[in-house]
Amino acid sequence: MDKVTVTIDGIQVTVPKGTTVLEAAKQVNIKIPRLCYHPDLPPVSGCRLCVVEIEGDRLLRTSCSWKCQDGMKINTKSQTVRSSRRMALELILSRHPMLCTECVRNNNCELQSIADQLGIRETRFEYSARPGGIDDSSAVLVRDPSKCILCRRCIQTCELVQSVSAIGLEGRGYNVWVDTPFGKGLDDVACVSCGQCINRCPVGALYEQDHVARVWAALDDPTKHVVVQTAPAVRASIGEAFGMSAGSLVTDKMVTGLRMLGFDKVFDTDFTADLTIVEEGTELIGRLTNGGALPMLTSCSPGWINFIEHFYPQLLPHVSSCKSPQQMFGALAKTYYAEKAGIDPKDIYSVSIMPCTAKKYECQRPEMRDSGYQDVDAVLTTRELAKMMKQVGIDLPQLEPGKYDEPLGISTGAAVIFGNTGGVMEAALRTVYELVTKSPLENVEIKQVRGMEGVREAEIDLNGTKVRAAVANGLANARQLMEKIVAGEADYHFVEIMACPGGCIGGGGQPIPTSMEIRKKRVEAIYAADRALEIRKSHENPAIKKLYAEFLGEPNSHKAHELLHTHYTRKTVYKETVA
């Protein structure tokens, strides 16, 4: 690769051609302040905070976009640079409400920390509010344009990462703001509730609808039996909210923390992830042998379900009828568990801890009441759980290990990898292989479907029958696959889609910040969790076997269909409105 050598503040550094000044500066341990730059996104060069001076250039250049050229002499700290950054930040701050203590992002706000970094205590301009009002029409996301600093990361995320484009710019110049098309409100447009915009917002202009208060209320209510389930990805990320390094696996500490919060039973979504594999694997085998819409598409990711309902409703017959693990758990908690524990299901309050914001939408879908009640009552994101723990002073990193309750806390390695892109596929193949071939799978680690590429393909030999699989993460990649399927150019049998980059570990409810680097570490932690477990195939989970024996009968049975399967709704991109 071609190399170039540049001098940054007198320090020489050699970097590959095409490296930006920002990246090169990082290599010599200079962190250039920036607000609109995000490592997942192409540079906007809009905030003007990352400007540097380049010898011989009359203009300041944005280091996020400016490429190093051989011999370039860069000054990142001259008086001109410092005063320009200061001015840019003062201009931004003077349109920001400065209500830090009221803000969901207090103490985790890029604007706050950059103001601190640059030593800005006051601005020379009077506060002037931005246009655009709060949009809390969605059951999942809240947008507050008054806090927005117009970095456009949310718009880019929605458009480029997710190919949804539910938000864009309105107005011009001084009075520009981020809005939904025609100002309709998120609930009225094709927002898929993935929450990826929240993960990339530098300030508190985007956040999830709060479920913390209702969970506290349930915990405080002595008549309620409060059960909680934890999604696979949460255990590999919640430590970050407590200052632990990315990739810290804290399953056992988290269980203890949940007990300390007062949950009556601490269960694991992994249990129903195993159940999903048995149900979905059986469904796949059925489709392969009896005919049925192929490829079969996975259904675990509610952001993805929203996406396909809005944008590819014609492909809904391809989607597996299996509910997501969260909703299988919800249905069982208020039936199977209630029966076993002898508790009236109306007294059970079912909470899930999710790396996901779309789960808040999913639990409120009208289809998700098969127990006779709303199957899952509240969904806390990883961030919200961390907040609850902090509210009562629970210091997660220091906690003693705890164990999940039985039986809905017993799971396998196949379940935990649901948190990663490719994980559902791998778990399903482990089971489908053994069910079809009736012989044990030698190496359970199916590396072809692992990785972080947007779309991956694999072919698995099942006793002579080749199963062609594809995996996509991030909805822009999912769209690519859907286009192939629509065009009749895809001959896959089974396709796994996760709405978020990297899968659930990169979910919209996960700790902020996120980046490829962070997501890769979380992925590693999840695979480590799989390796540490003795049982690594869903159909070998003893609690699942018992569940079928005691309650469901057999996979895809009538009762299983009643409780564990669902149907989908065709949606348009915009809700029809009467003029």
Add this chain to the structure above:
Amino acid sequence: MHRNHVLVAMDAHTIAQGARAVRDALMRNLEMTSLTSEVKVVETGSLGIYNRGVVLVIFPENVYYVGVKVEDVAEIVSEHLIKGRVVERLHYTDVPVEKAAEMGAAPRFGKQQRVVLKNAGIIDPESIEEYIARDGYEALGKALTEMKPQDVIEVVKKSGIQGRGGAFFPTGLKWSFAAAEEAKQKYIICNADEGEPGTFKDRLILEGDPHCVIEGMALAGYAVGADMGFIYIRGEYRMSIDRLNRAIQRAKENGLLGENLFDSGFNFNIEVREGAGAYICGEETALIESIEGKRGEPRDKPPFPPSVGLWGMPTIVNNVETLANVPQIILKGADWYKSMGTEKSPGTKVFTMVGNINNPGLIEVPMGTTLREIIYDIGQGIPEGKGFKLAQMGGTTGGILTGAHLDLPMSVEALREIGSGLGSGALLVVDDSQDVVELVENFVEFFNHESCGKCTLCREGNGRLLELLQRINSGKGHVADLNLMEELAVTMMKGAFCGLGQAAPVPILGCLKYFRDDFVRKIEAAEMAAAA
């Protein structure tokens, strides 16, 4: 054969003054007097005479009439066309030089030289035949049959012509960048999104002589290997748009656009794209975004459009005036072009004069003409005997020129020397009775309205500059505001995303530099009034 031709200037300006009604009245009168077989009425583009109402020229006498109203028509017909007597009260004698020379009249506009505007006001812009009769499409024929694309670029390079949109980048060099790119598709874009306040040269070129721009685009296409062109034009320029569309149609019908031009195998087509009123879309990358159907906002450069432009393809974006020069450069050669203007800024420049000036309007002069010659000779000075306060050269983003600059030659290099530029060629003349602080507020109001909102410095900066200026103008300012204003302006100039944000503070800084006392006096007067 007609014994007389009557040219009626039909540009947007004269139409607004009633040119259509005058034309109709003329037709009726000629019919009533049975002169229709002897006198031909020709509609033409702007004659370069402004603020004088409807303008007519009668040939072969070459008599100009201005301020013609419907009720004057009968008199002109009976006096001039029947009796051969000039109607003195409407007679106009300040005739532009080129036309004057051609038509034998005595010029008082002796300092003008018409290259770009050679046909404007002389030919019927709706007639491709008239354009062809004055060497039109000869350059294209010559290039396609006698020259290689590289030869065309060489001539343009050698001519030294620089882009007339305001940046004055060497046109030939720009073309050579796109020519060097390997691509399936390349594009030529004519930037006719003339949004700079006080600038209307492109409109008058297009209204008066649309074919010279079309021919220039085809030549550019041949030079760089593009077979598709777009003219991106202000949506408000209805007449230009209609004339362009008809001209494109006529060129196609005559085999001058389309496939296999001059049997050379070269294809070239042009489509017109209308802008929706955003000033920023005159910036070439924002213009490209707009053609692509996106929000008009500038792109990061590099990459520059000649390598990555419209739909990611190599694209040349040239201003109307630049392209209008090209056919004559190809036809008459680089040396001819270099014989005009200064050594470093060859050729002529079209200026639009507005503000406190006796003879406003469109002029074309050799590069290097002094400000004094433009304002006092061609523009005939400042009305009501008032003094000269300042001139702003190049539109709202233009630099401020004072009395000390009157003898400065108006060339790229001379203005660059003083940290200024020619910009769009709009020349705003301001007399000494005007309030500079209010003038500056007016500039900033424009930028605040036209900032796209992409970058902090332009979006917020213009808003804050406006706020500070409004404060001063409403008597609530402080002298310290001037320092903040200056610091903000300098930051924008060095650090904003695109040319708009970088240039917006230029006139403020100019006014603060030359007329700081005006600001201070205003602030102090208000303070004293408040204290009293």
